[in-house]
Amino acid sequence: MFGINMNPYELLAAVFGLGAILTYLLGHFDRHLKTWLTLITLALATYIFLHLPNEYSLESPSLLFGIDKLSWLFGILTLGLGTIVAFALLAYPELSPNFYFMFILNIGASIFLLLSRDLVAFFLMWELMSWTIFAMILGDGGAERGRAATKYLVWSAIGAAFILFAFAILAKSTNSFEWSGIVAGISQMPSGWRVAAIALLIAGFAVKAAIMPMHTWVPDAYAESPHPFTAFLSGVLSKLGIYGIFLAFFVLSARFELVNMPKIFGTHIFGYILAWIGALTAFGASLIAIKQEHAKRLLAWSSISQLGYILFGFGIGSAIGIAGALFHAVSHALFKTLLFLILAGVIKRTGTDRMAELGGLIKKMPLSFIFAVVGGLALAGIPMTIGFPSKWLIYEAAIHQGFIFTTVLIFAASTAVFLYYYRFVFSIFLGELHANHQDVKEVPFPIWFSYILISIPIFWLGLFPGKAMQIFAEIAEQFDLPAVTNFTATTITTPLGSFNALIVGLVFFASFAFGLLLYFIGGRTRKVHQYDTFLAGEADEPVKLHYGQRFFYFLERELKPLYRISVEKIYQFVAEFTRFVADQVRKGFFCGNAQAYLYYMTIFIVILVFAIWRIKL
């Protein structure tokens, strides 16, 4: 390849490494060069990625890499959405070369994370991926960003610690650092350790996948990270957590009966717990999303909620459930990237994401509005977009498997989607145009073009879900998991019912034609100014009547008891307690008093004597 006698894996690493360094160095010279270099790097990487051979091992440190269908799927998502986000970055020449350096490094780490086939490589790439996010959130600094970045890094460290601990247990018990060795050897593990390892892995990945109660970093980090990058953070990087959970839950545990645990509704209790966590995450986060005042935070909570769906699908664990969860991972990656990019465009033009200060932008940014609707349709799961088949599969799986109460929670969560999504799109694009935004322009070309790029798969997979189902079936087959096989290009059939995406689409257009017919039957209309509204006869001065603040106040009032439950309070308490102890240690122990130190020494000797006395020599 390219006349260079290099393994494609090495070449891929070299492309990322050199790309990052070159972008960093040359980025100082030209405002747009860095983005173009990033795009070139990603394009090259994509090309190589599509031509990777199956296995590759690095001698020392002994790292093993390989590619399979699952890594391929997530890798394509990462590279594809990464390229689209990078394309949108053309409109952000003000971002520093540091950012681009970290961005390329981050994508590279993510790709190699997906390719890694042994624990050390996995953990290495995981950590690299994690801290580059920290660097990007920290970005230009600022007190809020610093706080958010700190919070992120601490949580990321907690997640990494869980993962590392679990990896160590696995490696110790199976005497292998390779996935294949671990998968082969895990059934010989003591059951307690096995459960502990898998639970820890899931908890660790849950941090990145923003599953409650490990989610508290998410709203802050999303709100403070550079706006186009948030799209990538939410769309793709959270999926790496999902990828990890998939590995931990299915690859490690699904092949055998998990320590003969009792079954509830045909699913072992572990899956049941997972499903409950996922459902509660989806439900709780969507309720919190309703009351956010900042659009980015709203979308952040929405992300948490949607990721809860995916976990729920995994928890169900049936063929439909797995396919639904994977499908939802793909669809969430697409539509959330789209929505965050739209928000990035809005913030670029108006400088704020506080919904009370926006409004009426449909008049100024019609394209953004259209794609916000597209993204919203997918988020809400309206048929014809990719959001529907994924959600539908999850529901079908849940009902079929008898997860009745969680199904209710999940349904409530998806109803709440309409609430916060409408709030998002209304407060930003509809309603009254704010006086400050009278001469706002449409977002620049790179941004709206990236909207189009993302919208294509949203509709394509929405109308032809069979294409995606094919890949999921192959993934399931690869890991010996149950697979959904009853589908054609447009129809998916489950034991409960069936869904034909194309017919829904066609019928919708027919119905739409009927609606238009009615429209043209009626009399002519008169275009009126936006302030010409009925306000009980009141006059149309440019008054600020945008209903953008505390949109669902009456709902918040009723949900107050639910909102009072907050895991954050526990963390706050732990943090306060740690601070208290820390102050005691610092001021009390390291008191700066030489006599005290000598006193400690004496006590220490006494303790040692007693301690050693107790030990049998």
Add this chain to the structure above:
Amino acid sequence: MVSPILLIAVPLILAFSVPLWGLIHKKLEKFVPLIAFGFNTYLIFRLLPFALTERTISVVIANIKPPFGINLAVGPFGLFFALIIQLVALATAFYLLSYDPPEPSDKFYMLFILLVLGSTGMVLTGDIFNLFVFLEITSISAYALTAITKTGPAAEAGFKYLLLGSLGSTLVLLGIALIYGSLGTLNMAHIAHRISGMDSRLVVAAAILFIVGFGVEAEMLPLNGWVPDAYQAAPIPVVALLSGAVAKAGLYALARVLYTLIGMPNIIMLLLTFGILTMFAGELAALRQNDIRRLLAYSSIGQMGMIMLAFGAFGVNSVFGGVLQAFTHGITKALLFLVLGVMALHTGGATDMESLRGFGRKFPYWSMLFAVGVLSTLGLPPFAGFWSKLALIIGVIIDGHPTYAALALIATFIEVFYFARLLSVIYSSKLSPKLVERSIRNTTIPLLSATFLAAIIIAVGLYPNVFFDLGDSASRALLNRAHYIFSIIGHYLQSMGGV
């Protein structure tokens, strides 16, 4: 093979020749440490291939063979620590070229060389009394260097250090006396060979005395009261050495004495508990610290605790992690302190967080070096710290102490918290009013020396093979007690018909 004795002899001669150089030209004094440690580093690198072989050789002094004569027991474990000490010392000596030493400058340089020399001697010697002597050389020069600026805080810090350190050395001496009284030998291999025959209560007593004595230098929990004060008051290059060299030498002595001399797993495993306690004390104390120098000092305690924990786990995997962590900690902390020294030049000497707010905006390269240090300390790739922390945690778990590993991981959350806060302050967009445009001094030389350390960190992070090999042979050498004994006094035992 070059003689390891040169590692001690050459600096010793150069140290005492500093005033002579000063006679020729005052400025020449600066170069003496650089020459000494440059030479030493060269020697170490010559010796490194040997360190990979896992053999321990005794270098006989005055041609009296052990166990009767004084000897150097040069093995992979010692050489590994010597390498850490020399790398840090080289970078620091280079840094000294642009440093205004406190007067009297010749004494400063002399003590400086003696400090490194003492530490190097500690890690290379094979004789327990020699160990004590080198400990004394190290610590006395450390006391002097701590107090050398002759300000109030410096004197106070030096006094505290002196008080604890000298008590510690006294206890070490007492322990040596106990052993010598019982066994009649000072050679470590010989002691190790015969200690099973000694009254176990006396062994325990000696072990306690050693733990307490070396614990002072190794920054073990209740004995580390001197650390924050000394790190704050001492000149920056000295601080870099205190954490990079002296603490490592103390740790080496602790490990060597407990593993080779005493060799009782139960006593060694005490280090687990004390390591954890030390780690938590250090990390917690650093959590709310606003002065970066003290923060790094506490963090150093925490890191030392983690290394002690690894040594306490009594297994080849965890010791492997421990020595790697000792390496990265030494290099990283030296880097952080050197960068901090330059940072302080831009704020008029202040090292608290508020004064350094926004430093990264104005001096991107410096803060990048600092960030490399911090990220490496946090154990993030692609820096050396990643590998060492990974090896340490996995090693401790594989050696059967998952609870302690979990506790260590919890301590790292605290570490992440304050280091992340530190980074966010340094990269803040709000600038501190104390920051000056240009430093009063040309910072090229510090830059090179810090870059040197950062390059080591990144190089090791990207290509850890040699590092792993060194650590592997070092850790196995430490645990292979019989081999140590045999290498040093095998001929004697053979002649006695032992073995």
Add this chain to the structure above:
Amino acid sequence: MTGQILWAIFMPILVIIIGLIYMGLARKITARIHNRYGPPFYQNIIDVIKLFSKKDVANHGVMFSLGPVIAVAGMVISLLFIPIGNRPLLSFNGDIIVLLYLLVIAPLGMALGVGEGANPNGAIGIARALTLMLGYEVVLVIAAVAVMIHAGSASFMEIIRQQQGGVAHWFIWPLFLSALATDIALQAILGEKPFDQPIAPHEIASGPMVEYGGKFLGMLQIYHAIAIIVETGIFVNLFLGGGSLVWWFVKSFAVFFVALLINAVMPRFRIGQAFKFYWTYPAAIGLVGLIIVAIT
């Protein structure tokens, strides 16, 4: 096939007319309850003709005009996916969950249109409607899940098939609690008092419709007409066993009639109270029903 397509074209028109007559009858019945004479039963057809004949009504923009269009389109597509009178059109291609999501298209389109109207009353109306939706959707889903588990299928046709063979086979008997919960939810879905907060004309000037007049309002009337049939039709299909075309409409009107009677004598809840109401009593009833189904 041709018959199917003709039916697919004819049926929406039939349903629109029947729906409008339902609305007219509703006014008549309410008037009789109020001891009034009331308008003729075809009054709503006149209204719609009048509305379409009006000119020069305010138009706030493209989305504003598209709102009612999507509302009608969304309702028509939902209509095609439920079996009416044993004449399944497309319901083999989608089940209850598909329908529940198709049902949302119409309000969503309308909500977007209302939004462009820039009238805060409209937005408040939508906010209330969404809040109410969060309330009743939970109840509806609890009940629907019970039906799906009881029937072992989510397909309408399968559910209707299982209810064939007389009144005794209707699901309303084994699933009485679920049916009760659904009926309570239906009150809000139909927008009848005490759950008509979204269009409370005395508080927020008919809420979402505040800026819509003329043909837009006419289309919304048509939308509402279809919605009544679809929503009562769901109940008929789930619990009352479908039936032939006439029977189906009779049953659906009976369901509507119950809602109407409650509407005629009830005041309006505050929106918060309505939400809370749904998450307490009907949800509890539905959950008990669900548990019973899950156990048996």
Add this chain to the structure above:
Amino acid sequence: MAKERPPKGLKGWAQGRSLWILQFCTGCGAVELPPVMTSRYDMERFGITPMATPRQADLLLITGYLTVKTLKRVIRSYEQMGEPKYVIGFGSCTVNGGMYWDSYNTIKRLDLYLPVDLYIAGCMPRPEAIIEAFNRLIEGIKQGKFNGWIRYKENLRWYKRNQAMIMDIRKWSIDKKLAEEVWREVQEERRKIFEQATVPHVYEYAERISEVG
């Protein structure tokens, strides 16, 4: 351009049979409406039903006197209605000022400002009278007799001028351009009168105002 005519035939029939009213309950006339709506007279049997917003309404009911302040709102509401639209003046106050004939602040003749299609005399008119009026209106609409909105459009400048005499039409009109223009004219005229201000002139002007108002 062909002259616009009120619709007849099906459209007219439907419009007549489905009158949605916007009550502008300014005066005491509003109390007469509840009996008209409720069981005794039940106007809904004619398809007449109250609506909340002018966008939806066909018929504007001015139930009583209008002060200048309320007139502004009435005009705005009227202009927001879709076509065809009708106005019913309710009670004597809208005809000639009624008991407020000498009030400085109420308007005396509504049809100077809005095209009134039908007046209901009386102070107050009885519900029977109101029903009678509705019936006449319905019959008239069916035959295409009422064309108030067409008159308003055709004589917009005249109406605006009258309105401009007593209120700031710029703020309250939908057609901003015309309002601005008329307003400037009226102001110019007013300025001229005041420039040649002699006492008789001012009296004359005051008389004109009282005639208008």
